[in-house]
Amino acid sequence: MSHDFFPSYTPKSKLAKWFESRLPLLGFMHSAGVSFPVPRNLNYWWTSGVILCFMLVSQIVTGIFLAMFYTPHVDLAFSSVEHILRDVSYGWLIQPLHAVGASMFFLAVYVHIFRGLYYGSYKAPREILWILGVILYLLMMATAFLGYVLPWGQMSLWGATVITNFFSAIPGVGKTVVSYLWGGYAVGNPTLNRFFSLHFLLPFMICGVVILHVWALHVPGNNNPDGVEIKTKKDALPFHPYYTTKDFFAVFVFLILFAWFTFYMPRYLGHADNFIAADRSVTPAHIVPEWYFLPFYAILRAVTFQIPLGFYTIDSKLGGVIAMFGAIVVLAFLPWLNNSKVRSTKYRPLYKPFFWLFFLTCIILGWLGSKPTDGDWMIGSWHIVNYTTASQIFTLLYFAHFALLPIIGKIEKTKPLPDSIFEAVLKKNGSAKPAGSAELPNKTA
């Protein structure tokens, strides 16, 4: 925002002048969405932010239509969803758009998060931006969980039972917290009612934090693949039309994927068990969360032992909950754990393999989260390790990544950074001039 390389908005018509002098809304929109200077070297990973904005709007719009027909009552919720799918005009389209949309939202957010990790986007001066992102991620997880309970199928009921039980692990107040979550002595009608209410509320809280997130982005401006800040006008391009066209293109490509699942395999990303109405007397064989929660589910289940602290013994349940929430909260400390002078992993040869190891760890934790705890990891008939032990190893690897960051930063010999974004772009295009060359101008500006 500190740069004003590109012309700002000046009202021309009388009406615009009149309005702008009272509320400079158009000028604000222009500076944020038109003349905002963006590094010219952003790659396609940087389109995930706009894709996320699109998904948030899409979820809210489809959600509002669903709420017009959905009935939050334990006897009617399940059949009201079937009613939407069968009898409501285009309900067969809106419901999958919303359900598949949740998965797409998470897919985009994971791309967004890993991009931030790879390019060190969380480093100064973008710590607040990053922490707001972690808060958004937590809000998204809460919203998704609450939403998954609403169809009141078997996974809804049992997922709600498992997740709400986490809170009973909190020493002292756990039981009270859980009874407030339930609104009774077990997951039941009051639970469903308050979950519906909160599921409607949280997206608007997400909107609020998104505004702060975008605001916090516009103060320092975008990070970029080379991790050097904009210095001169040559390093930047105005947001419009360069990044508006690039983002639109990316959104349409993303929509192809979204449409693929929505129209052709709307139930692929969900669980067949959730088409069985909730039944308290039957426990599903495997209670498994949605794919986007699986790594954390694996971490939760990895803690199977007590942790004696001398004055207090953390039981395995509380230990699991602490590990699971810790796995998310630790992200908020990244700006200080990573003490490297260099942001982008492109220039960090020692950190690069650690980044990919971390990525792989998350994928494998996700796989382990979908497995029963008592199974064994086999290759052919070759027994590798028990799933629980495997979860423990990879949970350790997950946290070790954060513990190693300061050490890596200290001992790493980073590659030289380009002098400017413009130079990095020239180098990438192979059009950088050799030092000391004195070409004649072949183009008139």
Place this chain on the structure above:
Amino acid sequence: MTKKNLLVAGALLATLGAALIGGTSAKAAEGAPIPPAQEWSFSGAFGTFDRAQLQRGFKVYREVCSACHGLKYLSFRNLAQPGGPEFSEEQVKALAAEYQVTNATPNDEGEIFQRPGRPADRFPSPFANDAQAAYANGGKAPPDLSLMGKARTYERGFPLFIIDMFSQYQEQAPDYIHAIMTGYVEHPPEGFSGVAYNKYFLNNAIAMVQPLHDGQVEYPKNADGRAVVPETIDQYGKDVAAFLVWAADPHMEARKRLGMQAILFLIVMSGLMYFTKKKIWKRAHAEEHA
């Protein structure tokens, strides 16, 4: 640098692949066998239901399954809707009238009464409630079949679950239903004490005795008096599974049809946006080459 990146990515994928394949074989080793995949007219992006098959499947449901299993999320009128078995309005009216339905509201004398069904009525369930259904069936209520076509699955494992995203395989439920119909074993292994033994049922002990037998349901005949499709358990199983897939997802055809239009539109739009972006960025690249 790109080459090195590719190598790293390749190594990562290979490790991941090896690790996950391992997980799969462990899964296959435990539990019931995987239901064999059948050919379905409704699979894939262009899949549509075979009307005749849905009509035969409904006949199997009506003559066999409906004795114990409800279809409570379906109305008679659904049978005449486009994209389903597409019986005629008259056929559906006549069919509905064969059923006795409990009126939702009382008559003038304040009594709830029975009347012949109308197309707008839901299929009446064979039992008044789950308790009665369980009592009449040896302690376990036969499940409603409306959603069977999407409420049953089996684990696909790696790498199939990734391939499925591209092949659009999602017919686990009908494959499973067909497998159950054909999976009864006449002579269960020694020591088995359940009601019936089914190869594909979890733990093999199924509370439903073999419901279908060859020649049990009469299928349409051609001029020579021979059935157009075989009157076998295998065929009955396929037909009723197809019918239940439609019953669970009655707008599948409309959804896939609109999907094709949506995806074509999005591909064209993406193409247009790509060239727009390219043209706009030419200016930026010109600066870089100046």
